[in-house]
Structure formats: structure tokens, C-alpha cells
Amino acid sequence: DTEVTQTPKHLVMGMTNKKSLKCEQHMGHRAMYWYKQKAKKPPELMFVYSYEKLSINESVPSRFSPECPNSSLLNLHLHALQPEDSALYLCASSQAPGGDYGYTFGSGTRLTVV
């Protein structure tokens, strides 16, 4: 298995909803990442988990809450989002922190906040 799997692929949520994005990899990678990508823009780093511990939080608002239950799973819990949070959310993993041999990205969850 050489993939990063993200679910759901599409999500529409209201501003008062609570939802979660899920990411899974079975490549034995020990670093996992959340990126946010707005239309026609490059991905922007949100969070980094190294060995299941949060190592980087790029000043992301608290309405986004990451969780790494084990080395294969990464969740992003969403609560009280704003319409401007609508974007493609990408999960990635790498063999180790530092990204040697590259980062593998999932196909993303396209989130629309209404």
C-alpha cells in the first residue's frame, strides 16, 4: 500500500456543525501533515505530527483541532467554521520528519462551509 487515503472526498457543512476529516496511511510513515489549499493557490501547512506528537501548529485557529490516534491515522476535527475556511484539505505523510524521499499526499477533502 503506497497511498494516503482521505475521507470524505467532499464535505458540505454549516457554520454550526461539527465534522471530522480522516486520513490514513499504511506505509509505516512516522510523520503526517495537514495542508490547506485555496483555489489557484499552493498548499499551506497547518499541522505536523511527528511520531504521533504534534510538532508544528502554524498558528491555525482553534476551530481546527488535529488528532493523531495512532501512527496510521490522522484526523482533523472541525467546529464553527467560517465560509472562508472552504478549501481543499490535503493530508500528507513522510517516512520520517524531514521528508527524506518525499511527502506522499492524499487526494484531499473538498470542504464547503455554508
Next chain:
Amino acid sequence: GEDVEQSLFLSVREGDSSVINCTYTDSSSTYLYWYKQEPGAGLQLLTYIFSNMDMKQDQRLTVLLNKKDKHLSLRIADTQTGDSAIYFCAENIAAGNKLTFGGGTRVLVKP
């Protein structure tokens, strides 16, 4: 500081070679990457180069790195219509464990 820049757009005829350029500012970059993104899809790692290398070739792809000028390029030989996509260069600074992307170059391959 971290800043990665790319030209916005490249148009090329099918069968010709494409060259996508990228400049970066952080000399402590350890790895530099090229990713491809098709409409509505995630990012596909095309190739990467370690900072102590000058060149890397992988089938139709050739990466050139000029570390002195902090310039990275991706050459796609015999460009096909399936190569139409946005191409992002990215640098990795190991100490920061961060991948910083350029703005992306939209490549359009015309038949």
C-alpha cells in the same frame, strides 16, 4: 527566509520539451521537489533532488539544480496532453520539517 517563486503559466506544443523554472531563497534546503496537480486532485510527487546534486534524470523528467543561483528547473521531454496540470516546486528545510511550495506553474499542452 522562505520564498519559492515560479512563473505562472507555460504553453507548449505536444511532442515539444517543457521547461518549468523555480527559484528559492533558503540556502539550507535539503531536498527540492516537483509535484503535479491535476484539476480536482491531490498532489503527485514527480521527482525530488537532494541539495548536493546538480542533476537527476527519471525517464522523461530531468531536474537541474543550480545551488549557487538557487535555481531549480524541471524539463519534461516529449510533452503529452496528459502532462497538462499545475506543477509545484517545493523546498524542504529539514530543521523545520516544513515543505514550502512555490505558487505553481500551469502547463497547457496543445495538440
